Amino acid sequence: MKKYVHDILFKYFPRLWFVLKFRVENEYQNYIYCRKDLAAYGTTLKKYSTMEKVFSTLVKDKSFLEIGCDTGFFVLQAGKLGASNAIGIDRNTLALAKAEKARIKLGLANVQFRCALVPDLGGTINADVVLFMSAIHYMFSDKCGNHVLFETMNDFIVYLSSLSLQFLVIEFVHQNDAYALQLVAERFLKSGEYSEESFLGALRKFYPAVVDLGTTHYETRKLYLAGKSHGALGVFGK
Numbered sequence: 001m002k003k004y005v006h007d008i009l010f011k012y013f014p015r016l017w018f019v020l021k022f023r024v025e026n027e028y029q030n031y032i033y034c035r036k037d038l039a040a041y042g043t044t045l046k047k048y049s050t051m052e053k054v055f056s057t058l059v060k061d062k063s064f065l066e067i068g069c070d071t072g073f074f075v076l077q078a079g080k081l082g083a084s085n086a087i088g089i090d091r092n093t094l095a096l097a098k099a100e101k102a103r104i105k106l107g108l109a110n111v112q113f114r115c116a117l118v119p120d121l122g123g124t125i126n127a128d129v130v131l132f133m134s135a136i137h138y139m140f141s142d143k144c145g146n147h148v149l150f151e152t153m154n155d156f157i158v159y160l161s162s163l164s165l166q167f168l169v170i171e172f173v174h175q176n177d178a179y180a181l182q183l184v185a186e187r188f189l190k191s192g193e194y195s196e197e198s199f200l201g202a203l204r205k206f207y208p209a210v211v212d213l214g215t216t217h218y219e220t221r222k223l224y225l226a227g228k229s230h231g232a233l234g235v236f237g238k
């Protein structure tokens with residue numbers, strides 16, 4: 001009994017306190033941070049696992065930009081792995097405030113968060129590596145308070161191509177994905193403008209080197225690494 005009380009007071013309670021204090025959890029991202037440590041869990045960990053094998057080579061000494069970064073896990077991780085600078089952009093100020101709190105705690109001077117709306121990011125911005133994760137369906141949405149931001153997949157990829165100097169890491173949310181069906185405008189689903197075929201066709205036009213990194217947190221979501229030049233993916237053994 002004595003040991004039981006001791007364990008609750010000195011082992012489990014401090015751990016619970018720690019997790020509650022340094023946990024970032026919302027609808028989209030889950031991670032814990034403290035001092036120099038940052039660790040994802042849940043769906044954020046599943047997404048990160050898909051790109052982990054290429055991520056550190058991809059970001060080391062490069063500029064990094066994530067559009068639709070939410071509470072900033074991937075931007076913080078890029079900063080930790082030695083990106084020359086890492087910028088996270090989102091429209092959600094509450095999520096960005098959480099990201100900034102974690103950035104300060106982790107002491108990452110190479111990381112910045114900005115509130116902006118696609119497509120106008122508030123001035124000229126670009127980076128060697130751009131990440132666009134779990135957000136493509138918002139770009140073609142007129143449901144749930146969103147606006148259609150791009151009329152064609154081609155226009156959307158042209159936009160991303162103008163922001164990424166070397167690489168684009170992008171998750172395609174399949175047209176049959178529950179969230180795509182919930183968000184994407186009916187006309188894009190009907191015409192096939194929002195489809196995997198149209199997405200890959202546009203991606204390959206602007207990025208000659210494209211590799212499939214696998215599914216992320218759902219079977220209906222696939223992550224692609226795309227390079228701006230032929231042979232760009234050689235460093236990743238792809």
Ligand SMILES: C[S@@+](CC[C@H](N)C(=O)[O-])C[C@H]1O[C@@H](n2cnc3c(N)ncnc32)[C@H](O)[C@@H]1O
Pocket residue numbers: 028029044047067068069070071089090091092095116117118119132133134135138139149
């Ligand atoms: C599903 S969350 C994905 C977050 C993060 N990329 C991840 O994969 O964990 C989509 C994010 O995109 C942001 N977003 C959606 N439309 C946007 C827009 N037009 N401009 C900026 N951010 C946007 C949302 O606020 C949200 O944080």
